[in-house]
Amino acid sequence: MPQAQTAPKPHRLSAEDWIACALQTLIESGIEAVQITALARRLDVTRGSFYWHFESREALLDALLTHWRRQNTGVMVEALTGAESLDTGILALFSVWVDDARFDPKLDQAVRDWARHSDTLHGAVKSEDDARVAAIAEFYARHGYEQPEAFIRARVLYYTQISYYALSKEQDEEMTDRLGYLEAYFRAFTGRDIDPEIARAYRAETLEASKP
Amino acid sequence: MPQAQTAPKPHRLSAEDWIACALQTLIESGIEAVQITALARRLDVTRGSFYWHFESREALLDALLTHWRRQNTGVMVEALTGAESLDTGILALFSVWVDDARFDPKLDQAVRDWARHSDTLHGAVKSEDDARVAAIAEFYARHGYEQPEAFIRARVLYYTQISYYALSKEQDEEMTDRLGYLEAYFRAFTGRDIDPEIARAYRAETLEASKP
DNA sequence: GGCTTTCCGTACAGGGTTGTATTGAAACGT
DNA sequence: ACGTTTCAATACAACCCTGTACGGAAAGCC
Numbered sequence: 001m002p003q004a005q006t007a008p009k010p011h012r013l014s015a016e017d018w019i020a021c022a023l024q025t026l027i028e029s030g031i032e033a034v035q036i037t038a039l040a041r042r043l044d045v046t047r048g049s050f051y052w053h054f055e056s057r058e059a060l061l062d063a064l065l066t067h068w069r070r071q072n073t074g075v076m077v078e079a080l081t082g083a084e085s086l087d088t089g090i091l092a093l094f095s096v097w098v099d100d101a102r103f104d105p106k107l108d109q110a111v112r113d114w115a116r117h118s119d120t121l122h123g124a125v126k127s128e129d130d131a132r133v134a135a136i137a138e139f140y141a142r143h144g145y146e147q148p149e150a151f152i153r154a155r156v157l158y159y160t161q162i163s164y165y166a167l168s169k170e171q172d173e174e175m176t177d178r179l180g181y182l183e184a185y186f187r188a189f190t191g192r193d194i195d196p197e198i199a200r201a202y203r204a205e206t207l208e209a210s211k212p
Numbered sequence: 213m214p215q216a217q218t219a220p221k222p223h224r225l226s227a228e229d230w231i232a233c234a235l236q237t238l239i240e241s242g243i244e245a246v247q248i249t250a251l252a253r254r255l256d257v258t259r260g261s262f263y264w265h266f267e268s269r270e271a272l273l274d275a276l277l278t279h280w281r282r283q284n285t286g287v288m289v290e291a292l293t294g295a296e297s298l299d300t301g302i303l304a305l306f307s308v309w310v311d312d313a314r315f316d317p318k319l320d321q322a323v324r325d326w327a328r329h330s331d332t333l334h335g336a337v338k339s340e341d342d343a344r345v346a347a348i349a350e351f352y353a354r355h356g357y358e359q360p361e362a363f364i365r366a367r368v369l370y371y372t373q374i375s376y377y378a379l380s381k382e383q384d385e386e387m388t389d390r391l392g393y394l395e396a397y398f399r400a401f402t403g404r405d406i407d408p409e410i411a412r413a414y415r416a417e418t419l420e421a422s423k424p
Numbered sequence: 425g426g427c428t429t430t431c432c433g434t435a436c437a438g439g440g441t442t443g444t445a446t447t448g449a450a451a452c453g454t
Numbered sequence: 455a456c457g458t459t460t461c462a463a464t465a466c467a468a469c470c471c472t473g474t475a476c477g478g479a480a481a482g483c484c
Contacts, residue, residue, distance in 0.1 A: 012431065012480085030329050032244050037471060047472085048432045057472070112378070113325060117242050122381060129379055152396035156372045159379070163371035166324070166378065167341055169334060184364035191403055224451080224461060249441060259442085260462045269442070430481075441470080452459070 013043060015053040019063050026064060027106045031114040034060070065121070068111050073128055075102050077135040086143040087198045090157075090186060093136070097161055098175070098206065105165040112162075133158050157189045175210050179203050225255060227265040231275050238276060239318045243326040246272070277333070280323050285340055287314050289347040298355040299410045302369075302398060305348070309373055310387075310418070317377045324374075345370050369401045387422050391415050 021043055022034045036057055040047045054060050079096045083089030096103050115121035136154035145153060182203065186194040233255055234246045248269060252259045266272050291308045295301030308315050327333035348366035357365060394415065398406040 033329075035471065036473095045431095046433050048434075051473075052431060113328065116325065116378075116381070117245075126379070148393055149396045149399065152393050153400050156368060156397075156400045159375035160368045160371040162379070163374045166328075167338070167371070167374070169328070181360055181364050184361045185368075187361065187403070188365050188368045188400075191399070226461095247441065248443095257461090258463050260464075263443070264461055426484095428481105428483080431479090433478080434476085435474100436476105437472105437474085439470105439472085442468085444466085446464085446466105448461105448463075450459105450461080452457100454456090454458105 011045070013045065013049055013053070015063075017043065018050060018053055018060065019067065022060055022064055023067065023107065026114070027110045030110065031061070034064075036060075065111070065124075068107055071104055072108050072111075074131075076132045080135050080139045083139060086190060086192070087186075087195050089139050089143070090189060091198070091202050093157070094202075095206070098210070109165050112166075129158075153189065153191075160189075175207070179206060223257075225257065225261055225265070227275075229255065230262060230265055230272065231279065234272055234276055235279065235319065238326070239322045242322065243273070246276075248272075277323070277336075280319055283316050284320050284323075286343075288344045292347050292351045295351065298402060298404070299398075299407050301351050301355070302401060303410070303414050305369070306414075307418070310422070321377050324378075341370075365401065365403075372401075387419070391418060 018039065021039050025034045025039065025042070036047050036050045040050060043049075050060075054063075075096055076093065079092045079102075080089055083092050097105065111121070112125055115125040133151075133154050136158055137151040140150035140153050141147065182199055183194055186192075186199075230251065233251050237246045237251065237254070248259050248262045252262060255261075262272075266275075287308055288305065291304045291314075292301055295304050309317065323333070324337055327337040345363075345366050348370055349363040352362035352365050353359065394411055395406055398404075398411075
């Protein structure tokens with residue numbers, strides 16, 4: 001092992017390095033904590049570096065938002081467009097919510113916290129939330145639910161997930177436990193029982209995906 | 213009308229005046245915004261007043277927390293203890309959530325935001341959340357739901373409400389609209405249909421209570 | 425090698441917040 | 455009335471964060 005985990009040698013940072021560091025502190029400590037001085041300390045450089053890569057602090061914050069848009073916007077809507085049955089559609093949503101590659105829940109949470117006290121951001125986040133709920137509602141309606149039940153079930157499903165992210169700081173619930181609630185969640189969200197075979201397949205596939 | 217709404221005459225503040233002002237700014241702008249300088253500006257005095265009533269900023273923050281405990285802690289648990297039927301119990305919960313006298317949702321939201329980046333607070337809020345979910349789960353179990361369905365339904369119900377507070381900045385949904393969803397909500401939360409007579413009575417009573 | 429571009433360190437100015445100490449004014453009790 | 459208690463204004467020290475200006479080192483290009 002030529003280099004240990006501490007590899008602080010390659011000085012010379014890029015703008016992306018600053019953005020990555022800012023994203024991490026945004027997630028960990030909120031938008032008020034992403035200050036140039038703190039980031040510089042964390043990156044072990046001085047603020048002189050920052051002001052070469054960025055115009056100001058607001059420029060960095062804009063970069064964080066575009067990252068959020070690229071990473072988290074639209075994935076739930078896409079996941080539901082190709083769902084053939086009720087069971088597979090709901091499970092496709094569940095999959096998005098545990099797949100770090102397609103959706104970053106902590107970032108979503110951090111941006112939502114940020115938006116709560118920023119008038120300009122609030123509109124953007126609310127639009128995204130509305131779009132997600134509308135997509136789920138349309139999915140419910142496509143599978144036989146009348147209005148307003150489809151809309152309310154969509155809201156209940158999405159809101160539950162949002163709170164799940166908001167209230168559990170770290171994963172204090174193991175994946176195996178969460179999968180144990182699969183039937184109960186499905187019943188609460190849809191009012192129907194899940195196909196046992198589909199549930200079995202989903203469990204196996206999810207457990208395998210969370211292993212490596 | 214001898215005095216208009218602006219009645220800033222009675223100078224001489226008490227500690228409670230500072231706490232009330234701090235609570236309001238906490239709710240409006242978050243814990244980072246409750247700074248002594250800003251509060252003093254808002255109260256139209258100087259910080260000299262604050263440091264007579266309080267030892268430090270942390271002392272004020274402690275006061276805010278004890279206020280939250282007195283105002284919001286335990287009310288949901290109490291609302292469910294005396295519920296005889298499933299319908300009345302769920303509706304009793306709904307009543308708590310719209311009754312400003314028994315529960316302050318915005319304060320709850322602000323404290324939860326605060327707790328997300330404060331390790332000491334996080335434990336306290338999590339305990340309260342767990343107690344609320346446990347009380348609802350116990351209520352579901354008392355009315356014929358098996359485990360883990362009772363627990364999951366309790367979580368879905370509570371988490372949905374928490375997100376409802378978190379995602380709607382002001383009341384962008386009128387009370388009449390919310391009541392229109394009553395049957396759909398009840399069905400999603402319980403899997404059963406609400407008694408039409410009980411629903412009618414609840415609607416009338418809630419509308420009347422929100423008028424004066 | 426020399427020159428330019430890229431990146432970072434240093435220093436300084438400006439603004440903001442917390443606390444403390446001290447003085448001053450207004451209300452209260454007797 | 456008069457002194458005491460209650461409350462608020464002022465001034466000052468210490469710390470933190472942003473933004474700018476400028477200078478220097480290191481890498482890349484020819």
